[in-house]
Amino acid sequence: MNSLDDLYREIILDHYRTPRNRGELPPPAVRVEGFNPLCGDEIVVHLAVTDGVIADIKLTGQGCSISQASSSLMSAAVKGKSLEQVRAVISSFKQLMTLEESVDQSPANLRSLGEIAALQGVVKFPVRIKCATLAWNTLAQALDELPS
Amino acid sequence: MATFDARMVRGDIAQFNRVINNHPLTYLDSGATTLPPRTVLEAMNRYYELHHANVHRGVYQTAAEATAIYEGAREAVATFINAPGGAEEVVFTKNATEAFNLLAKSWGASQLKSGDVVLLSEMEHHANIVPWFQLRESHGIEVRFIGVGDDFRLDLSNLDELLRGVKLVSLTGMSNVLGTINPIKDLARAAHAAGALIALDGAQSVAHSATDVQDLDVDFLAFSAHKMLGPTGIGVLWARRELLEAMPPFLGGGGMIADVSVNGFTFAPPPARFEAGTPPIAEAAGLLAAVRYMSSLGMANVAAHEADLTADALTRLAGTFGERVRIIGPSNVVDRGGVISLDVQGVHPHDVSQVLDQHGVCIRPGHHCAKPLMKRFGLSATARVSFGPYSLVQDTDALLEALADAVSMFG
Numbered sequence: 001m002n003s004l005d006d007l008y009r010e011i012i013l014d015h016y017r018t019p020r021n022r023g024e025l026p027p028p029a030v031r032v033e034g035f036n037p038l039c040g041d042e043i044v045v046h047l048a049v050t051d052g053v054i055a056d057i058k059l060t061g062q063g064c065s066i067s068q069a070s071s072s073l074m075s076a077a078v079k080g081k082s083l084e085q086v087r088a089v090i091s092s093f094k095q096l097m098t099l100e101e102s103v104d105q106s107p108a109n110l111r112s113l114g115e116i117a118a119l120q121g122v123v124k125f126p127v128r129i130k131c132a133t134l135a136w137n138t139l140a141q142a143l144d145e146l147p148s
Numbered sequence: 149m150a151t152f153d154a155r156m157v158r159g160d161i162a163q164f165n166r167v168i169n170n171h172p173l174t175y176l177d178s179g180a181t182t183l184p185p186r187t188v189l190e191a192m193n194r195y196y197e198l199h200h201a202n203v204h205r206g207v208y209q210t211a212a213e214a215t216a217i218y219e220g221a222r223e224a225v226a227t228f229i230n231a232p233g234g235a236e237e238v239v240f241t242k243n244a245t246e247a248f249n250l251l252a253k254s255w256g257a258s259q260l261k262s263g264d265v266v267l268l269s270e271m272e273h274h275a276n277i278v279p280w281f282q283l284r285e286s287h288g289i290e291v292r293f294i295g296v297g298d299d300f301r302l303d304l305s306n307l308d309e310l311l312r313g314v315k316l317v318s319l320t321g322m323s324n325v326l327g328t329i330n331p332i333k334d335l336a337r338a339a340h341a342a343g344a345l346i347a348l349d350g351a352q353s354v355a356h357s358a359t360d361v362q363d364l365d366v367d368f369l370a371f372s373a374h375k376m377l378g379p380t381g382i383g384v385l386w387a388r389r390e391l392l393e394a395m396p397p398f399l400g401g402g403g404m405i406a407d408v409s410v411n412g413f414t415f416a417p418p419p420a421r422f423e424a425g426t427p428p429i430a431e432a433a434g435l436l437a438a439v440r441y442m443s444s445l446g447m448a449n450v451a452a453h454e455a456d457l458t459a460d461a462l463t464r465l466a467g468t469f470g471e472r473v474r475i476i477g478p479s480n481v482v483d484r485g486g487v488i489s490l491d492v493q494g495v496h497p498h499d500v501s502q503v504l505d506q507h508g509v510c511i512r513p514g515h516h517c518a519k520p521l522m523k524r525f526g527l528s529a530t531a532r533v534s535f536g537p538y539s540l541v542q543d544t545d546a547l548l549e550a551l552a553d554a555v556s557m558f559g
């Protein structure tokens with residue numbers, strides 16, 4: 001049986017109750033809205049990039065604990081990172097959210113993910129995967145919209 | 149003579165024997181769909197096993213039997229809602245949503261012109277909003293809304309003004325979010341006095357209290373079988389005969405024609421005119437059984453039982469959780485049905501539902517296809533509990549226990 005404790009880890013509840021990097025950034029920061037029409041989760045990512053590095057990231061939005069905690073964890077994980085590193089983190093996170101057996105869930109690999117590994121329990125609750133991935137898809141879209 | 153015992157109804161539903169996450173199933177999502185009793189499933193099975201044949205024009209015996217079942221369902225529905233013109237006023241659709249699309253795309257598109265007004269309310273389901281917006285795009289009609297007050301009831305203070313230029317008023321009998329039961333009879337009188345027709349969205353109300361279209365004096369009624377202990381895949385649009393006769397076909401094909409040649413076609417009279425193609429025959433057999441079953445329970449008994457459950461749940465929710473759990477809907481059972489929307493402070497509806505699922509308690513989070521209403525109350529979602537004829541106080545016990553868990557988990 002899937003335990004709720006796998007889903008609602010303490011780190012997740014903490015990020016839900018006290019979200020990091022809340023707020024907005026003025027232009028020229030990139031602003032992208034993500035929306036989950038099925039459950040109404042909403043994330044707005046504001047991204048300021050200088051010299052190929054995420055100088056600042058701010059988020060607004062509303063939704064369930066998983067969507068909001070995931071966005072908070074994401075913001076902490078990517079702030080100050082190079083765009084290349086950020087793309088790598090996004091792809092590791094997407095891996096974590098897949099149901100395939102082949103995905104490396106070894107302790108060492110999870111450790112390399114840092115705090116975002118707390119979200120691995122979400123895969124046991126497949127309807128909630130889209131809650132967890134919303135922020136990350138929105139961030140990926142923001143990266144695509146950066147002026148080159 | 150109707151007899152009602154909720155425990156017996158429950159005994160007719162096998163799903164209640166299931167164990168979900170080590171708890172007995174607590175089904176509190178009847179507003180989304182109801183659990184069909186055995187007799188409905190048996191009727192559908194019996195049809196497929198013994199009588200399955202295509203309806204109409206068949207000469208052999210089983211084809212005649214299938215037709216009799218299908219048309220028998222139409223008769224039963226007509227009696228159930230007290231249709232003045234009988235079975236010929238009952239059109240089978242796929243669900244309530246398709247009934248509204250038929251209404252808008254056939255009646256609306258043929259009878260309304262640019263500038264005509266359709267009056268809805270802020271508490272409508274998208275099924276009774278979007279088809280009218282589509283008609284606004286195609287035909288330039290105006291769509292107007294009756295507001296909802298802070299008491300979760302229709303704000304009728306400026307009804308006379310709102311009714312100006314209105315050709316159709318289309319309203320839900322009971323809100324699928326708030327539980328509010330609307331004064332349809334009064335609104336029908338007001339609509340008619342203003343020269344408008346009135347359509348009733350019975351999706352919620354038909355299963356939980358008696359619906360008499362003559363007493364209410366409405367002109368159209370839409371509902372789905374699956375919300376009244378019947379199967380999915382069949383719904384109803386009822387309209388007074390002369391209104392149906394003036395309506396052009398909705399879908400074209402077999403069954404809806406009077407004649408077809410290489411030069412064109414003429415269409416059949418209602419209700420066949422609106423039922424192109426092989427209809428949902430097994431589903432009609434199920435609906436027939438559901439109507440008989442509900443009639444045997446007695447709709448007044450069902451309404452009284454659900455009012456008791458609702459009153460008990462409202463009292464205990466307030467007593468147990470106080471300000472922590474806000475009820476988005478009337479706080480007493482006057483003109484209110486068994487749909488209770490919760491806003492749990494600090495716990496998102498999806499998380500509430502997730503924790504409840506762990507207790508085997510089925511409720512529904514989300515906007516319930518009523519986004520204008522959500523917006524009106526500044527919410528993106530609620531956690532909705534809804535009762536059916538088989539619900540018992542023990543379901544509320546399980547709900548309260550699971551809710552306490554959700555509240556303590558999120559602190």
Ligand SMILES: Cc1ncc(COP(=O)(O)O)c(C=O)c1O
Pocket residue numbers: 179180243244245246273275276320322323324349351352372517
């Ligand atoms: C008030 C109301 N109207 C219409 C509908 C649409 O019913 P269906 O999805 O069966 O077409 C619903 C169902 O959710 C409802 O609650």
